[in-house]
Amino acid sequence: MDVQAVQRIRFQVVAATPTAAVGADSSASIGSFIDAPIREGTAQMATNRDELDPMQLVQHIDEGRERVLGKRVATLTLTMDLAPTGTAAVTGTTAITSPVGRLLKAVMGGENLAAGSTAATSTAIVIKTSTASHSNRWPAGTVMGWSNGTVVEWRGVESTTSANVTLKHGFSAAPAVGNSLINAATYYMTADPDTTVDFLVEGLDSDDRFLLTGGQAVGGIGIAFDLTGGAIPSVTFNFTFPNWYASNETGSSITGTLGTASYSATNPIVGEAGEFRSWTVGAATYVTTTRLHVSAMTWEPHIAFTPVTSPSGRNTVWRWKKARNTDSPVQGSFTIPYEDTTWFANRNSSADKDAMYVAGVAGGAAVILDAPTIQILNPQRAADASAIAAQVLMWKGRRDTDVGSSTNDLAKSPMRVHLG
Numbered sequence: 001m002d003v004q005a006v007q008r009i010r011f012q013v014v015a016a017t018p019t020a021a022v023g024a025d026s027s028a029s030i031g032s033f034i035d036a037p038i039r040e041g042t043a044q045m046a047t048n049r050d051e052l053d054p055m056q057l058v059q060h061i062d063e064g065r066e067r068v069l070g071k072r073v074a075t076l077t078l079t080m081d082l083a084p085t086g087t088a089a090v091t092g093t094t095a096i097t098s099p100v101g102r103l104l105k106a107v108m109g110g111e112n113l114a115a116g117s118t119a120a121t122s123t124a125i126v127i128k129t130s131t132a133s134h135s136n137r138w139p140a141g142t143v144m145g146w147s148n149g150t151v152v153e154w155r156g157v158e159s160t161t162s163a164n165v166t167l168k169h170g171f172s173a174a175p176a177v178g179n180s181l182i183n184a185a186t187y188y189m190t191a192d193p194d195t196t197v198d199f200l201v202e203g204l205d206s207d208d209r210f211l212l213t214g215g216q217a218v219g220g221i222g223i224a225f226d227l228t229g230g231a232i233p234s235v236t237f238n239f240t241f242p243n244w245y246a247s248n249e250t251g252s253s254i255t256g257t258l259g260t261a262s263y264s265a266t267n268p269i270v271g272e273a274g275e276f277r278s279w280t281v282g283a284a285t286y287v288t289t290t291r292l293h294v295s296a297m298t299w300e301p302h303i304a305f306t307p308v309t310s311p312s313g314r315n316t317v318w319r320w321k322k323a324r325n326t327d328s329p330v331q332g333s334f335t336i337p338y339e340d341t342t343w344f345a346n347r348n349s350s351a352d353k354d355a356m357y358v359a360g361v362a363g364g365a366a367v368i369l370d371a372p373t374i375q376i377l378n379p380q381r382a383a384d385a386s387a388i389a390a391q392v393l394m395w396k397g398r399r400d401t402d403v404g405s406s407t408n409d410l411a412k413s414p415m416r417v418h419l420g
Contacts, residue, residue: 006204008261009036009043009078011099013106014214016194016319023214023243023314026198027250033200035261036099039234042079045201047210047244048072071315074212074244075219076199082223082233084419086267088363089183090116091130095419098265101185103237104417106197107217107303109190109322110409112142119146119179120163124170125284129181132163137183140403140411143368143418145182146175151273151361152182154368154420156354158284159404168354168372168402169279170286182363184420188413189303189329192322197239206255209247215239216305216320223299223369223417225359229272233359233367242307242317271359271367276334281352281373281402295384297334297357299369301415302327328396330371330415338381338389346376352401366420372400373414 010033016022050070058065080100089095094115097105105111117134119127127144129135138144138157144165145152156168175181198213219238224231247255276297279290302325310318332355336343346353353374360366374395384390403411 005040006258007043008202008258009038009199010034011036011103011197011199013102013195013197016196021310021312021314021318022196022320023241023317025211025245025251026213027211027245027252027254030200030252030254033198034099034102035263036078037080037263037266039079039081042077042236043201044077045074045210045212047074072243073315074241076201076212076215076239076241077219077236079234079236081266081268082235082367083266083268084360084365084367085185085265086364087265088116088420089114090180090363091118095183095185096265097185098419099263100235100266101187101419103197104187104235106193106195107221107237108187108417109193110188110413112139112186112188112410114138114142114183116183117181119175119181120177122174124172124174124286125167127165127167127175127181128163129165135160135163135165138165140406141188141400141413141416142186142410143184143370143420145184145363145366145420146171146179147363148172152363152366152420154356154358154366154418156356156370156372158402159406168284169277169290170284172286182420184368184418186410187417188410189415190409196320199239200254202254202258204258206257207247209254211245211250211254212241213243213245214314214317215241217303218305218320220303221301223301225271225297225357227272227294227296229270232268233271242314267365269360269365269367273361274358274366276355276357278353278355281354292334292336294334294336295386295390297332299330299332299357299371299415301330328398330397331395332371333392333394335382335384335390335392338391343376343379343391343393347379350375353395354402355395360420363420368418368420370416370418371395371397371414372402373398
């Protein structure tokens with residue numbers, strides 16, 4: 001008997017085609033699958049097939065009926081570290097994608113990868129890059145990092161013109177000429193993600209292999225942070241697949257000795273050092289009071305998919321389409337010390353706020369969450385985990401309202417994940 005926790009799980013992202021249903025047998029391309037650094041014990045797979053009762057009349061009280069086998073469906077829930085790539089995107093180095101980044105792109109829909117630059121004469125809000133063309137590396141919706149000599153500060157980009165990059169909220173000082181300007185891998189929501197994911201789930205036994213194909217995050221994703229530093233940031237994916245194959249059903253062999261996984265571009269951090277900032281949308285001037293001392297927080301992206309069904313589909317599924325959430329595309333909460341009624345007033349005025357959380361203090365070693373336009377809701381007095389007088393603030397987000405004339409999905413995304 002083998003130990004269940006001894007596993008290797010690999011995946012590939014598959015582009016949808018208009019002429020074929022999702023979920024084809026991809027065993028011939030197993031060599032192109034990449035290893036997923038999944039947390040031990042979190043991968044939960046179910047391979048199901050409809051077993052339908054034909055309901056014919058029976059002629060004896062003890063008679064039964066043979067079930068008719070129908071369509072297949074599989075599910076896979078997994079948790080990965082929400083880890084930086086370990087590569088700082090400075091001048092001459094393009095931000096790289098990682099296993100978790102590939103899955104975020106497949107589910108959220110968009111990815112932006114670009115190199116960094118160095119600063120010319122700048123202000124704290126309008127950053128001039130050393131080469132005019134380098135400003136194009138920061139389209140609206142991305143983030144720019146700059147070291148203040150102690151930690152790397154990250155700010156969202158509002159717009160780009162000529163050699164200038166205008167930030168949504170300024171750095172604490174103007175970058176000096178020659179200072180490094182750092183980019184990040186940015187993942188953002190699009191209206192119609194057009195890829196699916198195939199997974200090869202391998203146990204230690206040669207026959208304990210299953211190929212799950214045509215998957216999407218029908219059950220969405222979940223993001224978790226422990227602000228006490230007691231756990232590594234994580235992201236959970238909830239995939240559904242319209243087809244699956246056992247080891248004796250694939251066109252090409254998926255059996256044999258369990259190989260050794262190689263986890264690329266994955267640099268986990270605890271992320272206990274960082275910052276949470278919230279400012280009024282459009283208020284670009286840096287002020288120290290935009291940094292909030294949060295003791296707890298949640299980020300809840302609302303991403304779901306629904307099948308486009310067809311007799312020509314794979315187990316009735318032809319495509320996955322993104323489903324609309326009628327409540328909000330993203331929501332969350334944060335807990336801060338109770339000092340005055342400012343946040344109650346923010347709720348009462350329906351003030352548009354921007355929220356940005358940074359875990360990590362160095363380039364290539366930071367995770368940034370960005371909800372660019374949120375509304376504060378339901379402020380409540382409470383005690384925090386240390387029994388200090390606090391307030392819990394709920395928020396709901398919508399599409400970015402602070403990106404100048406830009407209208408594309410990167411610029412307007414209601415939430416972004418940046419791996420710095």
